Amino acid sequence: MALVCKVLLRAAKIGSGSQFVQIPCKSQRWLCNDPSSFNPLLKKLLQLPTSLIKSTIDSEYRFAHNNPQFSWESLAAVLPSLPPEKARLVLEWKLEKMLKENEGDYDQYFYIMSLCAKIRNVSLAMHVFTSMEVHGIKPTTSIFNSFIHACLSSNDLLTALSLFEIMASSESYKPNEETYETFITGFSSLGYVDAMKSWYSAKKASGYCATLQTYDSLISGCSRSRDFDGVDRFYEEMTLKGMMPSETILENLLEGFCRRRRFNHVKEFLKSCLEAGQEISPKMAEKVVGLYLRHGKVEEMEDLLLTVVESGQDVAVLSHVNSGIITMYAALNRLDDVEYSVGRLLKQGLLFRCADDVEKVICCYFREEAYERLDLFLERIKGSHKLTKSTYDLLVAGYRRAGLSQRLHWVIKDMELAGVR
Numbered sequence: 001m002a003l004v005c006k007v008l009l010r011a012a013k014i015g016s017g018s019q020f021v022q023i024p025c026k027s028q029r030w031l032c033n034d035p036s037s038f039n040p041l042l043k044k045l046l047q048l049p050t051s052l053i054k055s056t057i058d059s060e061y062r063f064a065h066n067n068p069q070f071s072w073e074s075l076a077a078v079l080p081s082l083p084p085e086k087a088r089l090v091l092e093w094k095l096e097k098m099l100k101e102n103e104g105d106y107d108q109y110f111y112i113m114s115l116c117a118k119i120r121n122v123s124l125a126m127h128v129f130t131s132m133e134v135h136g137i138k139p140t141t142s143i144f145n146s147f148i149h150a151c152l153s154s155n156d157l158l159t160a161l162s163l164f165e166i167m168a169s170s171e172s173y174k175p176n177e178e179t180y181e182t183f184i185t186g187f188s189s190l191g192y193v194d195a196m197k198s199w200y201s202a203k204k205a206s207g208y209c210a211t212l213q214t215y216d217s218l219i220s221g222c223s224r225s226r227d228f229d230g231v232d233r234f235y236e237e238m239t240l241k242g243m244m245p246s247e248t249i250l251e252n253l254l255e256g257f258c259r260r261r262r263f264n265h266v267k268e269f270l271k272s273c274l275e276a277g278q279e280i281s282p283k284m285a286e287k288v289v290g291l292y293l294r295h296g297k298v299e300e301m302e303d304l305l306l307t308v309v310e311s312g313q314d315v316a317v318l319s320h321v322n323s324g325i326i327t328m329y330a331a332l333n334r335l336d337d338v339e340y341s342v343g344r345l346l347k348q349g350l351l352f353r354c355a356d357d358v359e360k361v362i363c364c365y366f367r368e369e370a371y372e373r374l375d376l377f378l379e380r381i382k383g384s385h386k387l388t389k390s391t392y393d394l395l396v397a398g399y400r401r402a403g404l405s406q407r408l409h410w411v412i413k414d415m416e417l418a419g420v421r
Helices: 002-017 040-047 050-062 072-081 084-100 106-118 122-134 141-153 157-168 177-190 193-205 212-224 228-240 247-259 263-275 282-294 298-310 315-331 335-347 355-367 371-381 389-402 405-417
Strands: none
Touching: 040 050, 040 072, 040 084, 050 084, 072 084, 072 106, 084 106, 084 122, 106 122, 106 141, 122 141, 141 157, 141 177, 157 177, 177 193, 177 212, 193 212, 212 228, 212 247, 228 247, 247 263, 247 282, 263 282, 263 298, 282 298, 282 315, 298 315, 315 335, 315 355, 335 355, 335 371, 355 371, 355 389, 389 405
C-alpha cells in the first residue's frame, strides 16, 4: 500500500499546482454492428443484468469442460464490445479469482493492467497495482507504463504525471522509451498538442530516437487538432530520416492538404504515392472526392478516376470515385454525363454505394423532367440495386407532383410487390 499511497499523494500535490486541465472524456462506442450475433458468450453477457455477471462467469468457469467456447481468453476478447460497467465486472472477477488462488505470476497482473487501459478504468488499474504490492510482486517499468496508459486512456492526467515523477525518482523502475511513447500517444489521442510536443522533446532530450510509432502519434495529434503546419513539419522530419510513412500518416497528410484546399498538393501527393507503390486507401479516396465535390472540380474528378483505374486500385476506391462523379454531374444537372457515368460504373462491374446516390440521380431526372429516361434508368439498375423505402417515397412524390398518375400507379404496385412498406 505504501507505493499506492505515494501515487495518490503525488497526484494530489500535482493537482494543487498543475496547469493541466482535465479534458472531457470522449464517449466510446462499445457496440458495432451487433457483434453478439456471432459470439454466444458476448450475447449472454450483454443480455444479463450487471448483478449477475460475476456469478454467471463463475458458473461458466466451473463447468468450462461442457462449453469449449468459454475461456479466460474468450472473455478478454469480448471486453471492448461490453458496456464499461460489465467490462469492469469481468476484470474484477478475474482479479478476485487470481487473489483467491494467491496468484504470483507477474505476467498475469500485467495482462490485467493492460486490459484496464482498454476499458479505460483507472480505479481498477489502481486495485491491480495494490494487489501486486500486497502479494510482494515488485512493480516494474512495464507495469508503471501500463498504469500510465490506463490513466491517460481515462483522462486522469494527474495520476499519470504523479506516476512519472515516482518513476523518475526511483532506482528500480526508471522511465524508458516506452514511457515517453505512452505519454506522446496518450496526449495525441486526447488532443493536447502542446503537451504531446513537450513529451516528444523530453523523449529526445532523454536520448531516445523517434520511431514510426512516434511520428504516427505526432502527426495524428496535429491533424486531429487542425495543426496542419505541425503535420507537414513532422512528416518532413520523418522522411528526412528515411522512414516509410504508414497508411494513417499518409491519410493525415492528405487531410491537411484537403482542409487547406491545396489542389496541386493533393494531385502531387497521389502521384507520389502511386510512384512509390503505395495504394490509395478508401479513406484517402473519400477525402479527395469530398474536396472535389465541395468545390465542383469535375475535370479533376475525371482525372482521378483515370488514375485509379490505370493503377489498378481497390474496388472500394473505384466505387468512391465513380460515386463522386455521378453525384457531381447530378448536382450540375448534366444528365447526359450522369447517364454516361452510370453506364461506366455498371460496365466496371460496380454497384451504387448507397440509396442516397441513386436518389440524387433520380432528383436530376425529375428536375430535367426527363421521365422516359428515368424509366430506362430504373430498368437499367433493377437487377443490381434493390430500391429502398426512401427511394420509392421519392419516386411517388416526384410522379405525384408531375401529375403522372400512370407512372405513380406502377411505382406503388412495384413497391407492394417488393414488400416495401
